[in-house]
Amino acid sequence: MNFKDKLIKAALSNKSWLCVGLDPDTSKLPTNVDKSTTGISQFLKNVIDTTKDLVCAYKPNSAFYEQFGADGINLLKEIIDYIPAKIPVILDAKRGDIGNTSRMYAVAAFEHLGVDALTVNPYMGYDCVKPFLDYKDKGVVILCLTSNPSSNDFQKRPLTVGDNEPAMLYQLVAKTALAWNENDNVCLVIGATKPEELGELRKLVGDDIPILIPGVGAQGGDLESSLKNGSNAKGQLAIINVSRSVLYVSTDDDYAARSRANALELVSKIRGLLF
Amino acid sequence: MNFKDKLIKAALSNKSWLCVGLDPDTSKLPTNVDKSTTGISQFLKNVIDTTKDLVCAYKPNSAFYEQFGADGINLLKEIIDYIPAKIPVILDAKRGDIGNTSRMYAVAAFEHLGVDALTVNPYMGYDCVKPFLDYKDKGVVILCLTSNPSSNDFQKRPLTVGDNEPAMLYQLVAKTALAWNENDNVCLVIGATKPEELGELRKLVGDDIPILIPGVGAQGGDLESSLKNGSNAKGQLAIINVSRSVLYVSTDDDYAARSRANALELVSKIRGLLF
Numbered sequence: 001m002n003f004k005d006k007l008i009k010a011a012l013s014n015k016s017w018l019c020v021g022l023d024p025d026t027s028k029l030p031t032n033v034d035k036s037t038t039g040i041s042q043f044l045k046n047v048i049d050t051t052k053d054l055v056c057a058y059k060p061n062s063a064f065y066e067q068f069g070a071d072g073i074n075l076l077k078e079i080i081d082y083i084p085a086k087i088p089v090i091l092d093a094k095r096g097d098i099g100n101t102s103r104m105y106a107v108a109a110f111e112h113l114g115v116d117a118l119t120v121n122p123y124m125g126y127d128c129v130k131p132f133l134d135y136k137d138k139g140v141v142i143l144c145l146t147s148n149p150s151s152n153d154f155q156k157r158p159l160t161v162g163d164n165e166p167a168m169l170y171q172l173v174a175k176t177a178l179a180w181n182e183n184d185n186v187c188l189v190i191g192a193t194k195p196e197e198l199g200e201l202r203k204l205v206g207d208d209i210p211i212l213i214p215g216v217g218a219q220g221g222d223l224e225s226s227l228k229n230g231s232n233a234k235g236q237l238a239i240i241n242v243s244r245s246v247l248y249v250s251t252d253d254d255y256a257a258r259s260r261a262n263a264l265e266l267v268s269k270i271r272g273l274l275f
Numbered sequence: 276m277n278f279k280d281k282l283i284k285a286a287l288s289n290k291s292w293l294c295v296g297l298d299p300d301t302s303k304l305p306t307n308v309d310k311s312t313t314g315i316s317q318f319l320k321n322v323i324d325t326t327k328d329l330v331c332a333y334k335p336n337s338a339f340y341e342q343f344g345a346d347g348i349n350l351l352k353e354i355i356d357y358i359p360a361k362i363p364v365i366l367d368a369k370r371g372d373i374g375n376t377s378r379m380y381a382v383a384a385f386e387h388l389g390v391d392a393l394t395v396n397p398y399m400g401y402d403c404v405k406p407f408l409d410y411k412d413k414g415v416v417i418l419c420l421t422s423n424p425s426s427n428d429f430q431k432r433p434l435t436v437g438d439n440e441p442a443m444l445y446q447l448v449a450k451t452a453l454a455w456n457e458n459d460n461v462c463l464v465i466g467a468t469k470p471e472e473l474g475e476l477r478k479l480v481g482d483d484i485p486i487l488i489p490g491v492g493a494q495g496g497d498l499e500s501s502l503k504n505g506s507n508a509k510g511q512l513a514i515i516n517v518s519r520s521v522l523y524v525s526t527d528d529d530y531a532a533r534s535r536a537n538a539l540e541l542v543s544k545i546r547g548l549l550f
Binding site: 023066069077094097113122147151173176 | 434
């Protein structure tokens, strides 16, 4: 089953377009969780246990594991393996390099770690993204318009183009990514902090492209407008990613139940709007 | 000592602006080298032993280590630790994410692995690069105009700008990176396959920015034009990176001597032009 089918199946089964970020941050862990990779592993597994019926996907961010060196990569693999097989895993790693190098990143993510999708940076162009696209069953989640304030620095720069061409870099990236979608495995990242552009981009790319939408919660994006603007005509394929505001709700021993409560609150809103 | 000073010191000591890429590729290893991380470690150490007096820096590419999972990260750390302390190590990883995440990548590269410089992707803008720039003694090597053919897809797009503004995205990235250089630790990546743009960009950024120049060798870039166009007025700070054409010269047991011979040939040309 390819990534998109697996994603839709999980979303319909759990009645949810919520994706929970799994980003271990030792400065935010509950008080009684040991700050070793063993302690963190149990913490993340407990949160997975209490949220796995509420999500359409999980998104571990590689940076938060890489901070621990090789132990962190073992932890990342352990967490990926622990996630129920029916829930897709999106590895957030924002990779991209010349062809022979991107092939190695693809091996690392899709073969060694065995994730279902990977975030990819488009700055270097097609030949750097193609080695990921060649994995037909894997999702290639291309950065388009990101949720951070400095996304304006380059992504929102106006381009000199003809009448029917996109007018800003992020629009060109979206349109170009569509042209790369021969294997029906392209997805885009568009931040929840840009609701207008999200709606415009959903129209631009049509109904078949999953959009990963970070920025609801800690970064200030709005859930309802993200769903309304990001979903396709069927009310699908807007993946709402929330990390800190589900993972780090409580520093007490009730953290897993509190994570579930926060996830459920978000999912209830999603269900009210889309299911 | 900051990255730039360490780089110049190594370059002047070895009379070389050659940087050797250390990218383990099991399909290219010499016949008698065991394809385990133990075998690869010995292979890389042998090449370091025979080239360490010929380089200004080494550049391991993270992807080639990540393909082996946690074992690969241990291998990477082992190789970084093996490189003589006076030779700077540039980790090629093309990282970049929102602020709290880039901070974790910075911890992984600068603290856990202990490298002297890191390649960074600018697509997400300033707040994603700043956590790296905050490490004043570390080099932040920002992708500008890369050596691959598809660098034209986005980097060479014309922008709508005023009279005194850069006209293409890569030019804007170079000019913007200069404005980020408060800690004197910004470096740029400009491919050897673009000699004219390299010369133009050296003029644009002035004499104080190190430029990492990949693409000589397997990718077809020319050494002499890269040095002429990339060096500053003192004939310095053009870091010529060569990976495959030094590392994988021979599949026989003479590989380390052959790597040295190829590196020496390049260094002789560099010395003839710059020393």
